[in-house]
Amino acid sequence: MHDLTLASARKALRERRLSAIDLTDHFLAAIKKLDGDINSYVTVTEDQARAGARAADALLATGNAPSLCGLPLGIKDLFCTNGVRTTASSNILRDFVPPYESTVTSNLLADGAIFLGKTNLDEFAMGSTNMTSAFGPVTNPWRRKGTDVSLVPGGSSGGSAAAVAAGLALGTTGTDTGGSIRQPASYCGITGIKPTYGRCSRFGTIAFASSLDQAGPMARTMEDCAILLESMAGFDPKDSTSVDRPVPRYEDALERGVKGLKVGIPREYRPDTLPDDIAALWDQGIAWLRDAGAEIVDVSLPHTKYGLPTYYIVALAEASSNLARYDGVRFGERVDAASLDELYEATRHAGFGEEVRRRILMGTYVLSSGYYDAYYLRAQKVRTLIQRDFLNAFDTVDVLLTPTAPSAAFAHSERPTDPVQIYLNDIFTVPASMAGVPALSLPAGLDHDGLPLGLQLIGRYFEEETLFAAGRVMEKAAGFTHRPALHAGAFA
Amino acid sequence: MRQELSGILGWVEQLNEVDITDVPPMIGTGLATPRLRDDVVTDGDKRDAVLSNAPDSVGPYFTVPKVVE
Numbered sequence: 001m002h003d004l005t006l007a008s009a010r011k012a013l014r015e016r017r018l019s020a021i022d023l024t025d026h027f028l029a030a031i032k033k034l035d036g037d038i039n040s041y042v043t044v045t046e047d048q049a050r051a052g053a054r055a056a057d058a059l060l061a062t063g064n065a066p067s068l069c070g071l072p073l074g075i076k077d078l079f080c081t082n083g084v085r086t087t088a089s090s091n092i093l094r095d096f097v098p099p100y101e102s103t104v105t106s107n108l109l110a111d112g113a114i115f116l117g118k119t120n121l122d123e124f125a126m127g128s129t130n131m132t133s134a135f136g137p138v139t140n141p142w143r144r145k146g147t148d149v150s151l152v153p154g155g156s157s158g159g160s161a162a163a164v165a166a167g168l169a170l171g172t173t174g175t176d177t178g179g180s181i182r183q184p185a186s187y188c189g190i191t192g193i194k195p196t197y198g199r200c201s202r203f204g205t206i207a208f209a210s211s212l213d214q215a216g217p218m219a220r221t222m223e224d225c226a227i228l229l230e231s232m233a234g235f236d237p238k239d240s241t242s243v244d245r246p247v248p249r250y251e252d253a254l255e256r257g258v259k260g261l262k263v264g265i266p267r268e269y270r271p272d273t274l275p276d277d278i279a280a281l282w283d284q285g286i287a288w289l290r291d292a293g294a295e296i297v298d299v300s301l302p303h304t305k306y307g308l309p310t311y312y313i314v315a316l317a318e319a320s321s322n323l324a325r326y327d328g329v330r331f332g333e334r335v336d337a338a339s340l341d342e343l344y345e346a347t348r349h350a351g352f353g354e355e356v357r358r359r360i361l362m363g364t365y366v367l368s369s370g371y372y373d374a375y376y377l378r379a380q381k382v383r384t385l386i387q388r389d390f391l392n393a394f395d396t397v398d399v400l401l402t403p404t405a406p407s408a409a410f411a412h413s414e415r416p417t418d419p420v421q422i423y424l425n426d427i428f429t430v431p432a433s434m435a436g437v438p439a440l441s442l443p444a445g446l447d448h449d450g451l452p453l454g455l456q457l458i459g460r461y462f463e464e465e466t467l468f469a470a471g472r473v474m475e476k477a478a479g480f481t482h483r484p485a486l487h488a489g490a491f492a
Numbered sequence: 493m494r495q496e497l498s499g500i501l502g503w504v505e506q507l508n509e510v511d512i513t514d515v516p517p518m519i520g521t522g523l524a525t526p527r528l529r530d531d532v533v534t535d536g537d538k539r540d541a542v543l544s545n546a547p548d549s550v551g552p553y554f555t556v557p558k559v560v561e
Binding site for chain 1: 493496497499500501503504506507508510512515516517518519520521523524525526527529538541542544545546547548554556557559
């Protein structure tokens with residue numbers, strides 16, 4: 001059962017070779033055994049999962065089961081789940097129990113999915129190491145060859161990535177604001193896709209930067225991600241930026257191939273500092289696509305280097321506004337004080353961790369009168385130039401191929417102390433977020449330490465199908481079947 | 493923290509070298525069509541749900557320390 005993909009589990013459930021309750025019990029047992037070491041779950045919903053699995057078995061017996069019937073998933077603890085604690089990995093929401101369901105999770109439930117629990121993340125999705133979580137860091141299931149040094153899983157969807165990699169869920173949901181699905185997918189050797197902005201509803205997903213936040217699936221294979229995205233995506237009147245456009249059956253695009261596809265290789269994604277292993281793997285990826293019939297084209301995205309500083313102005317400005325709601329009055333933690341102002345101050349000081357405080361302060365500063373034009377407005381204009389870079393490139397090519405991250409996973413103890421150095425982890429993922437175009441990361445190989453490395457495919461608006469097709473070609477060529485040191489299967 | 497914030501601000505200064513003459517600000521992707529809906533109640537009778545996470549409440553009200561003397 002440890003080697004099941006979501007697609008093979010779905011088949012086994014349909015053919016009644018496997019029951020949903022056995023499958024769910026298997027994952028709950030694996031979590032119990034292994035998650036003490038990994039910490040990928042903040043909350044495990046054992047009773048709900050079992051009840052859901054029994055209901056799924058009843059439905060499967062009728063032969064009329066919905067698409068995800070009986071498939072156990074982990075849900076990033078940023079999606080509000082009705083009656084189940086939702087923390088955003090922050091102390092300020094430590095005991096928050098939403099009385100409603102996010103649209104994405106409600107879509108998954110309607111399709112019969114089973115939720116094993118809520119997965120760990122960087123506090124309010126702000127980080128790329130999962131070390132800012134108020135519920136403790138997550139341990140990457142992978143180890144460098146011959147060492148037991150604990151490594152970060154990436155972030156912010158670090159728990160979601162680690163859970164899939166360690167065999168503690170068939171798939172998970174993530175959210176991606178500047179790389180929070182793709183970078184942890186790369187660090188943990190799994191697949192993850194950030195769809196086009198507006199493809200998945202943001203309703204009920206705790207907001208970080210509203211013009212960038214986008215939900216997406218994380219799983220072992222391209223096929224699994226295609227199955228999950230079809231369920232998660234769709235128009236939602238409750239989100240004003242949701243796009244009213246039919247959701248294709250992404251699975252049908254998987255075997256389209258890349259014959260005649262034009263693949264752009266942006267020269268700005270090859271800085272002098274790019275590690276040799278990553279440069280070599282990127283070249284390998286290019287060769288895989290060329291061998292499968294794609295045409296490789298050199299392209300330029302001239303404003304790439306401005307992506308990160310632009311992101312850190314726009315995202316932090318939006319975050320400072322979004323996080324103003326945590327005031328200790330209507331929900332969340334409160335620290336009592338003599339006056340209302342003191343109550344706000346004490347509540348927010350106690351409730352937010354250091355990185356969140358830093359970002360709120362920065363965001364408030366760049367929006368303040370006198371600095372608004374110099375920082376925020378200028379950044380919004382540079383964002384237009386970054387978007388134009390992609391639109392221009394997509395006049396001549398169909399997809400772009402780049403590395404996902406500038407490094408493999410690093411140790412908790414190697415995390416830089418300078419925030420700017422940490423932000424640089426997202427250098428290759430942020431530009432696509434700024435433009436709102438879809439992008440995925442797939443595990444393409446291992447580095448010299450035996451750690452997974454991801455490659456990123458970026459596509460035109462709403463051309464997720466092209467990404468899945470190209471991704472599937474690369475997945476087959478890569479034949480990535482390596483397993484991390486910490487895996488449910490090793491303890492069976 | 494003060495030093496780190498100065499560091500971040502120094503780092504974003506590089507945006508000043510970009511020529512933004514006549515470039516409009518990007519407000520969003522522009523993919524979603526702005527839409528209006530009828531001004532009607534689509535939900536309601538959720539008082540208890542709305543109050544269910546209140547740190548402190550009295551009857552149908554959220555409570556805070558006294559504001560007006």
